[in-house]
Amino acid sequence: xxxxxxxxxxxxxxxPTVALADVSLTVAAGxxxxxxxxxxxxxxxxxxxLTGLSKPDTGSVLFGGEPAPAxxxxxxxxxxxxxxxxxxxxxxxxxxxxxxxINRQPTRRGVIxxxxxxxxxxxxxxxxxxxxxxxxxxxxxxxxxRQLVEIARAxxxxxxxxxxxxxxxxxxxxxxxRLFSRMRELQDAGVTFLFISHHLQEVYEVCQAVTxxxxxxxxxxxxxxxxxxxxxxxxxxxxxGGLTVVDAAGRERIGxxxxxxxxxxxxxxxGFTDISFGLRRGEVVGIAGSNASGKHQVAETVYGLRAxxxxxxxxxxxxxxxxxxKAALRAGIGxxxxxxxxQGLVLGMSIADNTAMSILDRLGSGGxxxxxxxxxxATKAIADHGIVASGPAQPxxxxxxxNQQKVVLARALASDPSxxxxxxxxxxxxxxxxxxxxxxxxxxxxxxxxxxxVSDELDxxxxxxxxxxxxxxxxxxxxxxxxxxxxxxxxxxxVVTDD
Numbered sequence: 297x298x299x300x301x302x303x304x305x306x307x308x309x310x311x312p313t314v315a316l317a318d319v320s321l322t323v324a325a326g327x328x329x330x331x332x333x334x335x336x337x338x339x340x341x342x343x344x345x346l347t348g349l350s351k352p353d354t355g356s357v358l359f360g361g362e363p364a365p366a367x368x369x370x371x372x373x374x375x376x377x378x379x380x381x382x383x384x385x386x387x388x389x390x391x392x393x394x395x396x397x398i399n400r401q402p403t404r405r406g407v408i409x410x411x412x413x414x415x416x417x418x419x420x421x422x423x424x425x426x427x428x429x430x431x432x433x434x435x436x437x438x439x440x441x442r443q444l445v446e447i448a449r450a451x452x453x454x455x456x457x458x459x460x461x462x463x464x465x466x467x468x469x470x471x472x473x474r475l476f477s478r479m480r481e482l483q484d485a486g487v488t489f490l491f492i493s494h495h496l497q498e499v500y501e502v503c504q505a506v507t508x509x510x511x512x513x514x515x516x517x518x519x520x521x522x523x524x525x526x527x528x529x530x531x532x533x534x535x536x537g538g539l540t541v542v543d544a545a546g547r548e549r550i551g552x553x554x555x556x557x558x559x560x561x562x563x564x565x566x567g568f569t570d571i572s573f574g575l576r577r578g579e580v581v582g583i584a585g586s587n588a589s590g591k592h593q594v595a596e597t598v599y600g601l602r603a604x605x606x607x608x609x610x611x612x613x614x615x616x617x618x619x620x621x622k623a624a625l626r627a628g629i630g631x632x633x634x635x636x637x638x639q640g641l642v643l644g645m646s647i648a649d650n651t652a653m654s655i656l657d658r659l660g661s662g663g664x665x666x667x668x669x670x671x672x673x674a675t676k677a678i679a680d681h682g683i684v685a686s687g688p689a690q691p692x693x694x695x696x697x698x699n700q701q702k703v704v705l706a707r708a709l710a711s712d713p714s715x716x717x718x719x720x721x722x723x724x725x726x727x728x729x730x731x732x733x734x735x736x737x738x739x740x741x742x743x744x745x746x747x748x749x750v751s752d753e754l755d756x757x758x759x760x761x762x763x764x765x766x767x768x769x770x771x772x773x774x775x776x777x778x779x780x781x782x783x784x785x786x787x788x789x790x791v792v793t794d795d
Contacts, residue, residue: 378450388435698729
């Protein structure tokens with residue numbers, strides 16, 4: 297197959313930092329090509345070069361054998377390539393039609409022709425099989441539909457090369473399946489994808505080729521069918537042995553007489569009904585289910601981010617005020633929320649400010665905290681959690697995704713909670729950061745804390761002594777440590793298996 301895009305020996309520096317070093321990539325027309333690597337491997341820099349957002353210091357980029365357009369020629373770039381990012385670029389207050397043809401609306405006598413705009417929008421979406429109401433505000437679309445609208449918008453410019461940056465990060469299993477089906481249909485229609493994901497299983501499900509970057513360098517390219525999962529992980533990490541996750545199956549069972557430090561008693565709320573469970577000291581409990589199961593809402597209710605409509609959360613036998621995060625924190629509950637960018641971090645602030653945020657009252661009085669006190673907290677967090685940073689003053693938004701998540705975990709643990717709630721703790725982090733974060737769970741448990749893990753990732757649930765399964769807002773099953781993937785997934789999906 298001919299190459300739709302080629303990066304030939306591209307290099308990029310930012311001051312003394314080498315972001316890419318002599319990296320080459322060839323993507324064949326009509327394929328889905330995976331680009332994988334740890335956070336900081338150079339993926340984002342390569343994508344910025346392939347999409348015309350930055351210029352390589354060395355090397356070149358070719359589209360269909362022709363040199364890439366000048367950096368300032370945005371219209372020419374749009375006809376060749378587009379990127380659908382993890383965080384949507386649609387404007388929520390505008391309609392689907394307005395988003396599709398933003399800054400190029402059809403006009404009549406200098407005035408936007410709204411009937412023509414709607415008609416051309418419907419024709420565009422119909423031509424690519426996207427069933428979305430063009431008059432609907434884009435902010436009301438599902439994550440899945442927003443992605444399809446962005447893909448359709450890119451295709452309308454003439455681009456047939458689409459970069460998908462972590463497209464499944466906010467989708468449940470059904471939506472992921474539909475996205476992959478649409479990708480295959482678009483491939484058959486001549487569209488090529490560069491697929492970026494930390495979920496390696498997805499590479500094997502939807503891609504035909506894979507490229508690995510590590511430490512800003514090209515490590516491996518090959519057909520997916522010829523690259524085993526263990527070889528892929530080894531290439532990403534530079535180590536042999538693949539992903540190592542603590543499995544609770546080999547751990548001594550928690551005694552039945554061990555006290556509960558937290559109890560959910562008949563909790564009902566948005567998306568779930570009558571959920572009851574206990575968390576014992578030194579125990580790790582997981583909650584599994586699809587994104588529509590209510591699992592995230594349950595965890596957020598335990599931490600006080602949501603108020604239940606019925607039932608209660610009890611710590612040490614005492615009910616917590618409903619929907620009160622400060623009360624939960626005072627009662628000894630820490631939390632790593634599911635969206636680190638919007639709920640876990642203040643990105644423009646330093647590591648020191650973020651890690652000390654939940655304990656400012658312990659570091660000073662009258663709202664005044666000495667900078668050296670915050671720095672001391674951050675210095676300890678950097679050492680304890682293996683945060684790769686220049687120091688406590690480094691802004692959180694300058695860290696890789698894995699290191700940002702470690703900062704969020706450090707903040708949650710700064711108050712020395714007795715219960716830790718982790719919601720999608722390894723989302724959007726590389727394989728070694730995932731390993732490090734899950735290793736922290738084992739350390740926390742060994743200290744006698746109780747841990748509640750709610751995750752879309754089955755690897756995240758391996759450290760759990762037991763896993764509760766929610767489906768359609770109801771608790772339907774419980775699996776002890778050592779569960780099989782088949783049995784757990786069958787309960788998540790509501791599939792009856794043959795014995």
